[in-house]
Amino acid sequence: MQQIEICFSPELIHLYDLRGKIVVVVDIFRATSTMVAALANGITEIKTCADLDECRTMASQGYLIAGERNGIKAEGFQLGNSPLAYLTGEYEGNQLAMTTTNGTLAISKSSGADEILIGAFPNLQATVSYIQSRKKDVLIHCAGWKGKFNLEDSLYAGALVKALETSHEAEDDGAIAMKSLYEKEGHDLKGFLSQASHAKRLQNHNIDSDIDFCITLDLFTLVGKVENETLIAVENW
Amino acid sequence: MQQIEICFSPELIHLYDLRGKIVVVVDIFRATSTMVAALANGITEIKTCADLDECRTMASQGYLIAGERNGIKAEGFQLGNSPLAYLTGEYEGNQLAMTTTNGTLAISKSSGADEILIGAFPNLQATVSYIQSRKKDVLIHCAGWKGKFNLEDSLYAGALVKALETSHEAEDDGAIAMKSLYEKEGHDLKGFLSQASHAKRLQNHNIDSDIDFCITLDLFTLVGKVENETLIAVENW
Numbered sequence: 001m002q003q004i005e006i007c008f009s010p011e012l013i014h015l016y017d018l019r020g021k022i023v024v025v026v027d028i029f030r031a032t033s034t035m036v037a038a039l040a041n042g043i044t045e046i047k048t049c050a051d052l053d054e055c056r057t058m059a060s061q062g063y064l065i066a067g068e069r070n071g072i073k074a075e076g077f078q079l080g081n082s083p084l085a086y087l088t089g090e091y092e093g094n095q096l097a098m099t100t101t102n103g104t105l106a107i108s109k110s111s112g113a114d115e116i117l118i119g120a121f122p123n124l125q126a127t128v129s130y131i132q133s134r135k136k137d138v139l140i141h142c143a144g145w146k147g148k149f150n151l152e153d154s155l156y157a158g159a160l161v162k163a164l165e166t167s168h169e170a171e172d173d174g175a176i177a178m179k180s181l182y183e184k185e186g187h188d189l190k191g192f193l194s195q196a197s198h199a200k201r202l203q204n205h206n207i208d209s210d211i212d213f214c215i216t217l218d219l220f221t222l223v224g225k226v227e228n229e230t231l232i233a234v235e236n237w
Numbered sequence: 238m239q240q241i242e243i244c245f246s247p248e249l250i251h252l253y254d255l256r257g258k259i260v261v262v263v264d265i266f267r268a269t270s271t272m273v274a275a276l277a278n279g280i281t282e283i284k285t286c287a288d289l290d291e292c293r294t295m296a297s298q299g300y301l302i303a304g305e306r307n308g309i310k311a312e313g314f315q316l317g318n319s320p321l322a323y324l325t326g327e328y329e330g331n332q333l334a335m336t337t338t339n340g341t342l343a344i345s346k347s348s349g350a351d352e353i354l355i356g357a358f359p360n361l362q363a364t365v366s367y368i369q370s371r372k373k374d375v376l377i378h379c380a381g382w383k384g385k386f387n388l389e390d391s392l393y394a395g396a397l398v399k400a401l402e403t404s405h406e407a408e409d410d411g412a413i414a415m416k417s418l419y420e421k422e423g424h425d426l427k428g429f430l431s432q433a434s435h436a437k438r439l440q441n442h443n444i445d446s447d448i449d450f451c452i453t454l455d456l457f458t459l460v461g462k463v464e465n466e467t468l469i470a471v472e473n474w
């Protein structure tokens with residue numbers, strides 16, 4: 001058996017040894033869900049940017065630019081952080097530059113890992129299948145909310161621990177706890193997450209349909225992977 | 238309703254505003270359980286020390302000294318970190334100086350709170366009753382394990398959120414998650430915690446009876462409270 005563990009915040013990632021591991025970065029509402037949706041709908045690559053200014057400079061290089069701060073589309077950006085914007089195929093063939101409040105930070109802080117994947121419910125089973133083909137230990141790196149534990153990222157982590165239980169043993173207490181929580185609450189993610197602080201924030205932005213998308217399982221069969229600081233789709237492994 | 242939230246690690250406590258709140262510091266295996274056991278069995282006050290050397294200097298001032306590192310009694314100390322040592326009443330009337338790996342750090346990092354309590358299962362209901370008499374928001378500060386989330390502290394936090402649900406609303410995602418987890422696993426704490434990394438470490442030290450004590454509910458009716466950097470028992474409120 002390989003091992004699997006969970007880091008609940010980028011502020012704790014320095015406590016973990018990433019070497020030799022697959023790190024799965026997760027920011028369910030909405031960065032990593034949007035990334036997966038974009039890759040599954042023809043975006044050829046995604047550059048994650050540390051801030052809005054860096055992202056803006058990518059526009060001159062032909063990139064579409066997507067950015068939000070605190071859940072709202074940033075001024076001068078073509079796209080915000082809604083996964084639904086990509087589903088029509090309108091942006092097929094484009095490169096995308098993207099910055100988000102928490103997700104980008106978690107990706108940049110995952111450097112040093114053997115491989116970095118992007119986790120989301122809409123491609124959970126594909127991610128499971130990819131990981132099981134690799135025979136490596138896994139660390140799930142939750143983007144959290146301003147450094148704190150958040151419910152949607154942690155529940156995804158629990159779902160991934162559960163789905164990998166035949167190949168990966170829960171190595172730390174976080175993995176044990178979140179697997180158990182997902183077993184209890186996973187049948188009604190929407191109901192349970194509606195209590196979450198972040199879901200309440202999102203409700204204020206009228207993006208209930210975004211939430212529905214972000215917690216839908218297995219719409220896509222690709223894996224999102226960071227290679228050379230660029231996020232790409234992997235479709236065969 | 239007041240609010241209740243959970244900080245899972247002393248490494249995240251800077252993200253929280255402690256002002257006006259009751260902070261409940263919890264280090265179930267075994268620091269705060271041992272503190273409660275000591276206070277309930279005649280120890281008049283407990284000084285928490287940052288390190289073993291500071292603790293040693295207290296011996297010359299007439300204090301009993303208790304210290305462990307990584308679960309084992311430190312050299313030259315009268316007591317380790319077993320709560321059972323106090324149950325005979327042998328140390329009644331003594332002052333105690335104590336240092337532990339994680340618990341002491343969490344207490345010192347809780348300064349700035351309106352009140353600091355020590356949480357443990359053996360006086361859970363007393364702590365609930367005290368808090369409900371105070372009409373203040375609550376932050377549960379888990380000592381964790383070397384900065385990481387741990388299962389026993391988090392489950393205590395869930396138990397406290399659950400027990401306070403008539404007076405305190407779960408303010409953050411951690412409180413929502415741990416309340417749900419406690420609802421699922423609280424009926425068999427020992428079985429669930431036996432999977433935990435820390436419990437496995439403790440098993441190596443042959444302290445199964447310590448674990449039994451630390452997860453027993455409501456043996457004592459006092460509250461452990463830090464006043465002027467000294468931990469004392471509060472028996473009436």
